[in-house]
Structure formats: C-alpha cells, structure tokens
Amino acid sequence: MLFEVWAPQAGRVDLHADGAAYAMSPDPARPGWWCREASADDGSRYGFALDGGPVRPDPRSRRQPDGPDGMSAVVDFARFGSGPEWAGRGLPGAVLYELHVGTFTREGTFDAAAGRLPHLAELGVTHVELMPVCPFPGTHGWGYEGVSLWAVHEPYGGPAGLRRFVDAAHALGLGVVLDVVHNHLGPSGNHLPAFGPYFTDTHHTPWGAAVNLDAPGSAEVRAYLTGSALAWLRDYGLDGLRLDAVHALADSRPKHFLAELSAAVDGLARRLGRPLFLIAESDLNDPATTRAREAGGMGVHAQWNDDFHHALHTALTGESQGYYADFAADPAGALAKTLRGGFFHDGTYSAFRGRRHGYPLDRRATPAHRLLGYAQTHDQVGNRALGDRLSARISPGALACAAALVLGAPFTPMLFMGEEWGARTPWQFFTDHTDPQLAEAVRTGRRREFAAHGWPEEEIPDPQDPATRLRSCLDWAEPGRDPHASLLAWYRQLIALRRAEPALAAGEWLGEEEPTVVPGPCVGFRRGALFVAVNLADRPVELPTAPDVTYEEVVAAWRPVALPEAGGGLRLPAETAAVLRCLER
Incomplete structure (x- = not known):
C-alpha cells in the first residue's frame, strides 16, 4: 500500500505502521509530498513522525479508532460492497430533514438512527441531512468542532456505520446529505498545523486564524478540502453536501474556492452518472453564491435562506431581539417579501448590522428551489439559551401554520428533526x-x-453535563399521542400533497403581486392551481378573493374551512392553514 503525506516544511518524515517504522522519501513529481510503500490491511494502524517528533495521525485519515489524537487506521472501502442500486436523487422537488446522529436516538449511533429511517420514509421527506460526523474529542457534541476532515466519528459507528446508514437510507428511497465544515477546525485534536500551512494569519475568523485558501501553500490546502468533499460523495455514496458558514471562507484568489469546489462536484456527478449537489450556509444574501459559474457566480446549487426563517419566526412568536429586530417592525410584510423574492435584506438597511445588507435575487436566473426554507434548524433552536423549540412557545395550530408556509412556499423545504410532531424535547448546546x-x-x-x-x-444548561445531551434526545413515544400525532398526520398530508401536485414542488416563484396579506397576519398565495392560506392570528380572519379566482374544493385544512360564498372572502378560523384548489374564471 502507498502511504503519502504533504509536509512541505519537514526535513524528514517517518511512517509508523503496525509497530514498525519506515523512512519516507520525497516525491520528485510533487514538491512537499512524501511517500512510502508498506504492507497494510484494513484496520492497520499508522501515523507520521516529522523530524523525529511525535507520531501524529494522517491529515487524510479515513478512520480514527481512538479519537482525534490516536493513530489512524486504514479503511478498505471495497469491503463495504456496492450497496443497493441507487440512481441518485437531485435537489429540485426535494424535502430535506436535518438530523443529528447523537440525539436522533438515545443510543446516538448510525445504526440506531438507521432503525428510525422508516419513519422518515413514511413522513415523505426525500433527503436526510446529517449534521457533521467528523471526529471530535469525547463522545457527544454538535460536530462543528470536528477535526480529521476525511474521517468519521468513531462513537457514531465510524466509516462502516456511516456506510450502513447511507445504504439503509437509499434502500428506502432516501437521499443523504452531509454537513461539512471547511471554515475552521476544532480547538482540540487539530494536528494539521504540524504538517504544513493549513492556516494563515492573513485573515482572521471568529475561530482565529483562517483556513489557508489564498496564502502560500494554499493550492494544496484547497486540494485537501476538495478531495475530502469528493471522498464523502464517492466513497459513501452521499447525494450532497451542506457547506457550513461559507461567508467565513476568506479567499482573495481570482477563482473562489467555492467555484472550484462546485466545478469538481459537477465533474464527479458526470463521472458517476447521478445527481450531486452543494448547499451553502451563507450570511451574505449574495446571489453570486448560487449564480452559474459561467455567469461569474460560485455555482453552488442552493443556499439556506435565514431571512425567510427570521420573518416567519417573528410572525409566529412576536420576538424582536437581536437579528429579529429587522423583521419585527412589519412581520407580515417581511414574510410576504421573502415569499415573493427570497431575500428580505436585498440592499435594504439592517438595523442589526448598522448598514445596508444583501443584494436582490434575479428571479429569472435563480429558481426558487435554490433557496432552502425552514421554520427551525439546529442553529435557530440550539443557539437559544435553553434550546427551546417553537413547540415550547406556540400552539399546535400555529405550528401547523408554520408547516403550511414551509411546505407550501416556493423554496426547497427543510425540517429539523422532531419538528414534524412538535417535539417538546429541547435541543441544547452540549459538548x-x-x-x-x-x-x-x-x-x-x-x-x-x-x-x-x-x-x-x-x-x-451546562454544556459538559451529560444530562444536557440526554435532554436533547428525541422522545420517540411522543408521536403516538396527541397533540403530536395530529401534527405528524398534518405534515404527512402536506408532504404527500407536494408529491401529488407538481406545482407545489416545482420551485417556481410566486406572481409579482403575491402574496395577499391582511392584518393578523393572514397570508395567501397561489401555487399553480392551488391556493395556500394561513391565518397566524388568534382570531378568525377573512382573506379577500381575487376577482379572477373561484375556489373549487378544500384539499387540506388544519381546522374545518368552508368555501366562500360567491364573491365573498375566504374566512379562516384562528391559527389555521388550508390548501384550496381554485379555478380561473
């Protein structure tokens, strides 16, 4: 087996494998690289010593059986087999489900999570989005302080466990997306600086020195990150990647790292013959993130839309602290603007930031499905003081309204685990x-x-207290009793409706004059032949009927809704959502 490592500043590199030591040789074709052939099998332990120093794990380690500071282990991916036949599942028309392996079940493993996948298949979602699974110190954590960016957290089940999970998901028709973190590494267990200039003081981030994307040595660092991304997609059969906080990827080179990465992923998709996609988390509200590379953009296939979340959250809860302040002055108007054009901050003044923020989307160039819409995420729940979900503050009816807006909006919807039944367990920050x-x-x-x-x-909550993690685990007894069971049935109905009605899943933008908003707020908008109506108020509200529309039938409703009299408005009970079929006159 060929062992190789990039260590451009080392004068000597030794391979330690299965108890033996071997001097490595510089690779004349690749400056800074060292290589050595040595006998090794699946599971063989190895590491590298630089200039007579301690043995460190491989930066490209595929397995860390003893944690980030232990020896690396060889992984023979051929032993996993080919898995179930899988043609892939692209992003258009998708419904994503964000899942944290360590709290989806109390066991906190890939195998235990795979045992709950039939629930997701019955729910009707199309993709599971796993929060990060790279190794981190200890057993339990969110995963955003991972190190060894090519490896899998051993307490979850390691590489074999991840592959079993992906195979189980594919066997049920579910795609799998993985959250990856390229903008920083955890503060503990990070051995990359010993090997080379993986970080640079040229830029600074909230986590310290930036990942080196544009300083000397950056070509190899970029290749390291791109290679890791392609390995997840290729070796585990994943369908997409979510890229954490891409606004923190400081890169002044002419071709941004994101454009390089998206081109590489598109190339791999062509070679594999199945769709692959990237979803960015970005705080910039920059249309260039998802604009085609040929048009000067980054070519990322989609991005999270926090503006939609913030507008919906303020409309549901009335909260106005922090970044919600920009949306709280007119929650209904903010919600309508995001439904109509994606970004609320599209060059408008942000009081929270003290400046103008964002740029408008070109609706002709950017399909709505390139934005993800959601009412809850790990960030928006877990970064609250108590990790309280929406279900701790609003009624089941209001939760049903949120579901109708997320699943009826033109965006690609994403749910946070347990949201579908209004889980009452918090999701708190734990380490x-x-x-x-x-x-x-x-x-x-x-x-x-x-x-x-x-x-x-x-x-x-004390992040280090094991009870904090245990409180955050889903209670799988909840879906079997009301009000959780009724809310779960509502989610299933709405998702099934998306499958049955192509207009709901098409990702087409709303008309320029939509949605209709009346105080309450009460919001209504067309999706093809369907009309989505949502009353967030605690009293009945009447939505005016457009002169060219006749309602034919109520397709779905949280509470009973009557068709309006001829020429009359649509009267919605308090905290009720409905989907109606309409005919144009």
Whole structure:
C-alpha cells in the first residue's frame, strides 16, 4: 500500500505502521509530498513522525479508532460492497430533514438512527441531512468542532456505520446529505498545523486564524478540502453536501474556492452518472453564491435562506431581539417579501448590522428551489439559551401554520428533526471536551454570553453535563399521542400533497403581486392551481378573493374551512392553514 503525506516544511518524515517504522522519501513529481510503500490491511494502524517528533495521525485519515489524537487506521472501502442500486436523487422537488446522529436516538449511533429511517420514509421527506460526523474529542457534541476532515466519528459507528446508514437510507428511497465544515477546525485534536500551512494569519475568523485558501501553500490546502468533499460523495455514496458558514471562507484568489469546489462536484456527478449537489450556509444574501459559474457566480446549487426563517419566526412568536429586530417592525410584510423574492435584506438597511445588507435575487436566473426554507434548524433552536423549540412557545395550530408556509412556499423545504410532531424535547448546546481547561472555558463562556442578555446564569444548561445531551434526545413515544400525532398526520398530508401536485414542488416563484396579506397576519398565495392560506392570528380572519379566482374544493385544512360564498372572502378560523384548489374564471 502507498502511504503519502504533504509536509512541505519537514526535513524528514517517518511512517509508523503496525509497530514498525519506515523512512519516507520525497516525491520528485510533487514538491512537499512524501511517500512510502508498506504492507497494510484494513484496520492497520499508522501515523507520521516529522523530524523525529511525535507520531501524529494522517491529515487524510479515513478512520480514527481512538479519537482525534490516536493513530489512524486504514479503511478498505471495497469491503463495504456496492450497496443497493441507487440512481441518485437531485435537489429540485426535494424535502430535506436535518438530523443529528447523537440525539436522533438515545443510543446516538448510525445504526440506531438507521432503525428510525422508516419513519422518515413514511413522513415523505426525500433527503436526510446529517449534521457533521467528523471526529471530535469525547463522545457527544454538535460536530462543528470536528477535526480529521476525511474521517468519521468513531462513537457514531465510524466509516462502516456511516456506510450502513447511507445504504439503509437509499434502500428506502432516501437521499443523504452531509454537513461539512471547511471554515475552521476544532480547538482540540487539530494536528494539521504540524504538517504544513493549513492556516494563515492573513485573515482572521471568529475561530482565529483562517483556513489557508489564498496564502502560500494554499493550492494544496484547497486540494485537501476538495478531495475530502469528493471522498464523502464517492466513497459513501452521499447525494450532497451542506457547506457550513461559507461567508467565513476568506479567499482573495481570482477563482473562489467555492467555484472550484462546485466545478469538481459537477465533474464527479458526470463521472458517476447521478445527481450531486452543494448547499451553502451563507450570511451574505449574495446571489453570486448560487449564480452559474459561467455567469461569474460560485455555482453552488442552493443556499439556506435565514431571512425567510427570521420573518416567519417573528410572525409566529412576536420576538424582536437581536437579528429579529429587522423583521419585527412589519412581520407580515417581511414574510410576504421573502415569499415573493427570497431575500428580505436585498440592499435594504439592517438595523442589526448598522448598514445596508444583501443584494436582490434575479428571479429569472435563480429558481426558487435554490433557496432552502425552514421554520427551525439546529442553529435557530440550539443557539437559544435553553434550546427551546417553537413547540415550547406556540400552539399546535400555529405550528401547523408554520408547516403550511414551509411546505407550501416556493423554496426547497427543510425540517429539523422532531419538528414534524412538535417535539417538546429541547435541543441544547452540549459538548464533551476532554481537556478540563477547554471544558471550563466553554461552560463559562456560554453562561456569560446569555447572562449578558438577562438570563440567570444558574438557568443556562451546562454544556459538559451529560444530562444536557440526554435532554436533547428525541422522545420517540411522543408521536403516538396527541397533540403530536395530529401534527405528524398534518405534515404527512402536506408532504404527500407536494408529491401529488407538481406545482407545489416545482420551485417556481410566486406572481409579482403575491402574496395577499391582511392584518393578523393572514397570508395567501397561489401555487399553480392551488391556493395556500394561513391565518397566524388568534382570531378568525377573512382573506379577500381575487376577482379572477373561484375556489373549487378544500384539499387540506388544519381546522374545518368552508368555501366562500360567491364573491365573498375566504374566512379562516384562528391559527389555521388550508390548501384550496381554485379555478380561473
């Protein structure tokens, strides 16, 4: 087997494999690379020593059986077999489901999560989006402090467990998307700086020195990240990647890293003969993120749309703190604007930022399905002081309204695990740092952050307490009893309606004059021959009927809704959503 490693600053590199040491040789064809042939099998332990220093794991390690600081292990992917026949599943028409392996079940493993996949297939979603699975110190955590960007967290089940999960999902017709973090690595267990200039002080991020995308040595760092992304898609059969916080990828080179990555993924999709896609998390509201590369964009296939979330959240809860302040002045208007054009901040002034923010989308060049719409995500729940979900603050009727807006909007919908039954379990911030000083710093920092916003420190969950993670695990007994069972049935009905009605899943933008909004707020908009009507108010509200529309039937409703009299408006009970079929006169 050929072992190789990039270590451009080393004068000597030794391979340590299965208890033996071998001197490695510089690769004359690739400056900075070292290589050595050695006997190894699946599971063989190995690492590299630089200039007589300690043995460190391989930066491209595919498995870390003993955690980020242990020896790497060889993985023979041929042993996994080919898996079920799978032609792939693209993004248009999709319904995504964000899932954290460690809290989807109390067991917190890939195999336990795979046992719950029939629930998702019955729900009707098309893709499972896994939160990060790269190794991190300890057993439990969110995954955004991962290291070893080519490997899989061993307590979840390691590489074999991930492959079993993907195969199980594909066997049920579910695609799998993986959340990957390229903008930083965790503060503990990161051995990359010992090998080369993976980071640079040229730019700074909230996590410190930036990943080196444009300083000397950046070509190899970019290849490292791209190679990792392609390996997830190729070796595990994944269908897409979610890219964390791409606005933190500082890159001044003429061709941005995202454009390089999207081109590489498109090339792999052509070679494999199945669709692959990238979804960016971006705070920039920049249409260039999803604009075609040929038109000067990054070519990413979709991006999260936090503006839709913020508008919907303020309309549902009335909250106005932090970034919600920009949306709270006119929640109905903000919601209507995002439904109509995607971004709320499209060059408008943001009081939260103290400046103008964003750019308008060109609706002709950007299909609506390139934006993801959601009412809840791991960020928007877990970054609250108590990790409280919408279900802790609003009624089942209001939750049903949120579902109708997410699943009826022109965007690609995404659900956060447990949302479909109004889970009452919180989803809190939890860590399992093995470094006592780091653990205390995280614990203290979390409490001080929220204490500054008025929360008593004693009420802030301790991230290091195992009970914090256990509280965040889904309670799978809830879906079997009301009001959870009724809400679950509503989600299933709406998702089935998306499958049955192509106009709902087409990703086409609303008409320029839509949606209709009346105080309450009550919102209505057309999706082909269907009309989605949502009353978020705690009282009945009447939506005016357009002069060229006649309602034919009520297709779905959270509470009974009567067809209006000729020429009359559509009267919606309090906290009710309905989908009606209409005829144009």
